[in-house]
Amino acid sequence: MKAKVGKSANILLRLVIMGLSFWFLYDQLAHKNILSDIMHQFKMTSIDNGHRNLMWLVMLLLPLNLSLEAFKWKTLIDKLEKVSFNRAFTAVLSGISVSMIMPNRVGDYLGRVFILEKESHIKGILVTIIGSLSQLLTTFIVGSIALVFSLNLFFDFDFSIHAGFSFGLMLLIFSLLTVALLLYFNVGLLKFLMAGIFPRRKEKLLRYADVFSLYTRLELLKVLLLSMLRYLVFSMQFYLLLLITGCEIAYPEALMLISLNYLIMAIIPTIAITELGVRGSVAIYVFGLYFANTVFWINSGATAVFAASSVLWIINLVVPAILGIIFVYRLRFFRKEDLDG
Numbered sequence: 001m002k003a004k005v006g007k008s009a010n011i012l013l014r015l016v017i018m019g020l021s022f023w024f025l026y027d028q029l030a031h032k033n034i035l036s037d038i039m040h041q042f043k044m045t046s047i048d049n050g051h052r053n054l055m056w057l058v059m060l061l062l063p064l065n066l067s068l069e070a071f072k073w074k075t076l077i078d079k080l081e082k083v084s085f086n087r088a089f090t091a092v093l094s095g096i097s098v099s100m101i102m103p104n105r106v107g108d109y110l111g112r113v114f115i116l117e118k119e120s121h122i123k124g125i126l127v128t129i130i131g132s133l134s135q136l137l138t139t140f141i142v143g144s145i146a147l148v149f150s151l152n153l154f155f156d157f158d159f160s161i162h163a164g165f166s167f168g169l170m171l172l173i174f175s176l177l178t179v180a181l182l183l184y185f186n187v188g189l190l191k192f193l194m195a196g197i198f199p200r201r202k203e204k205l206l207r208y209a210d211v212f213s214l215y216t217r218l219e220l221l222k223v224l225l226l227s228m229l230r231y232l233v234f235s236m237q238f239y240l241l242l243l244i245t246g247c248e249i250a251y252p253e254a255l256m257l258i259s260l261n262y263l264i265m266a267i268i269p270t271i272a273i274t275e276l277g278v279r280g281s282v283a284i285y286v287f288g289l290y291f292a293n294t295v296f297w298i299n300s301g302a303t304a305v306f307a308a309s310s311v312l313w314i315i316n317l318v319v320p321a322i323l324g325i326i327f328v329y330r331l332r333f334f335r336k337e338d339l340d341g
Helices: 002-031 034-045 050-077 085-099 106-113 121-155 163-185 187-197 199-213 217-244 251-267 272-291 295-328
Strands: none
Touching (some): 085 295, 106 121, 121 199, 163 217, 217 295
């Protein structure tokens, strides 16, 4: 009887999530004409030369981006339950689909761990958090470096004149990044932190939080390097889209602006499906500081940057989310052992 209830509940939840994902995507992109507006802006700003062919490279980088994330998650989750690369890849797609209807990509964790057949879903979520922390740490590392080098561009800041402030700022950033790296490479300490915050549930929490002690520093370094490689991939996608929309800028300077953009986005809480407006506004603000009062910015700069940012959002989030809806039907929210207690 319990098995039948579990099977019915699984089917019902799958259909609800698939329905909500389809409805959100349709409502935001088709019904509100957002997709057609973005594509119109993109066509208006795309330049008629060899740069347009770069769109193929942008699209080819998408499976590389997803594959790196899948391999990173597989590296982590294999400590709990061995999964094939194909299952890890479909788990990433499912996570993106579920995250479209939940705040701050929380659904990304849920969409992935429910592909596990035996291991605890809670442990799977905690392991997935480690991967997210590595990506967030990468964003803060690169973004902080970009912030230091951008001060003189945005605020006529002279490091030689403001030597004391410059040293203090760099020391602060270096200290924060050092602390963040130490915490990441000693992620096992999180289980004691959790036990300290919730002393009454210490015993139960430690049973789950033991997963934080499963990884060596070498393994954590591998995960961090994969996150950095993935960061370079989607940053390159953004840069190529900027070139396509006529934003002529050298790669080092573009990477600095892109890194600042991602740093700000990492701080702002959003729901993935409503992220487009925030993402575009942040990109326009950051690039506007750099291109202020230039002919390019006055004529079409803001539209070009918004179009590039929006198309990147469609490629890296909307396309995988649509594909991921198919795999949501494979998720097992309730298993026989869960129902048996």
